[in-house]
Amino acid sequence: IGIRGLEVDVRQTRDGKLILMHDDTIDRTTDGKGYVNQLPYEEIKLYDAGSWKSEAFAGERVPLLSEALQFAKEKKIKLIINVKEHGIEQKTRSLIEEFDMINHVYFSGRLESIRNKDLDITGAQLVFLPPDEPTNDLINLIHERHNHVGTRLFGTDDRDKMKKKMFKGVDIILTDYPSVAIDLMHFRTINQPNKREPRKKLESNIAGNTAQIGALIDAITYGSPDESRIAALVFSTLPAGVAVPPLVERLD
DSSP states (O other): OOOSEEEEEEEEOTTSOEEEOSSSBSTTTSSOOSBGGGSOHHHHTTSOOSTTTOGGGTTOOOOBHHHHHHHHHHHTOEEEEEEOSTTOHHHHHHHHHHTTOGGGEEEEESHHHHHHTTOOOOOOOOOOOOSSOOOHHHHHHHHHHOSSOOOEEOSOOOHHHHHHHHHHTOOEEOOSOHHHHHHHHHHHHHHOTTOOOOOOOOOOOOTTOHHHHHHHHHHHHHSOHHHHHHHHHHHHHSOTTOOOHHHHHHHO
16 A cells, blocks of 8 residues: 555543544544543444545544554554553553564554553653754764664655655654655655765764763753754663763753
8 A cells, every 4th residue: 555554543442442543532533422431332333434534535434453453464564553541551462462463563652651561562762853844963863873763754744844854864754645755755766766965974972971961961951942952862862871960950
């Protein structure tokens, strides 16, 4: 189908079914009303869950997580699962294992809650930056400091922004209009397959250097928006054992 993955939100119905639903009610995205956790799935599946988006999808029903897992498995794509409520983490994990998809799923959202459930799930530290204009230096910094971590552009449906970030080196785009991103990707591959803006050489050996750590803290506190964002990102790459008491003092 031309995409590498899908992002879905998961909630539990009154009768214990895991369904795909962003809101805690079905009011906005179906022609029914009520809280998801107060309605049985047998009722929820009767409502039209497509017309709110477009008449082309009229008659579509609220899908089960199991259906999404089966679809992803058949199409060989990843799922990003956002667990929207507490108490369904283990059930979600068990269903994923049932479909043998544990290595093809990413969790998002309540990550701390998921990890606290001792589900043997590997976590990652994420740094969310203002979505205005991520700079080339910022994207390059991520690439320079991590061998297996890329940059993602979340929640954009703007064609020009997608195009600009693709050429700057953004690895993944999360969008409601994948066909637009796919077209742009094909354009980049055909016309400029290896083009990326040149990377600036970045100094990476700052762990334990008190002066440089102090400079990063100053950049976060007093620097320009770009300087502050880059400094925050550098902090996220420091080893866990690096002590930065001045930062704690300033946060107090």
